[in-house]
Amino acid sequence: DQQVKQNSPSLSVQEGRISILNCDYTNSMFDYFLWYKKYPAEGPTFLISISSIKDKNEDGRFTVFLNKSAKHLSLHIVPSQPGDSAVYFCAATTPNSGYALNFGKGTSLLVTP
């Protein structure tokens, strides 16, 4: 069963605008959440993370928001750039699974000039 869900397979945004990628999870034991970015023919690269004790974490143009009551997190990219075009994976971990990453199926972001 998919414990981490990314319900939007794709998203298209104009350069300079905000990109919002969403992620939902079902396991209340998840205590750490991460976003990875993946370009074709490369492995995923770490982008940003957030602990369950926080509701926001910011790193440059990237901000992750966590809403534990809704079991929902989102990644905001402001402003979006063409180089941000990639597949974005949401992942979650719990000590119960030895902190193995549970991934969503990804959202393909296209930033158009």
Next chain:
Amino acid sequence: KAGVTQTPRYLIKTRGQQVTLSCSPISGHRSVSWYQQTPGQGLQFLFEYFSETQRNKGNFPGRFSGRQFSNSRSEMNVSTLELGDSALYLCASSLTQVPGGEQYFGPGTRLTVT
């Protein structure tokens, strides 16, 4: 420093055969995890090794196995290959498996089973 390397990058095997994939982690990283990526299931955790010991295992059949050597290099083996084993196999390394501990991924091995 050098990233995670995986060999081979591409592999074609026949149903029923076995295959061994190799992963060299970033120097100093002692934790190596393996993931399978398929279009239908996405990225799924296979297992994790730390200091030559399997610490964690995902929900895969026993045909999938792995090991880690004293230099932290890791191999995974799939026996009696099935068509459904066609996937991208990704290896990731980290200093240790702790919350928020970034995992650094290799480029993957694309396995095709015919």
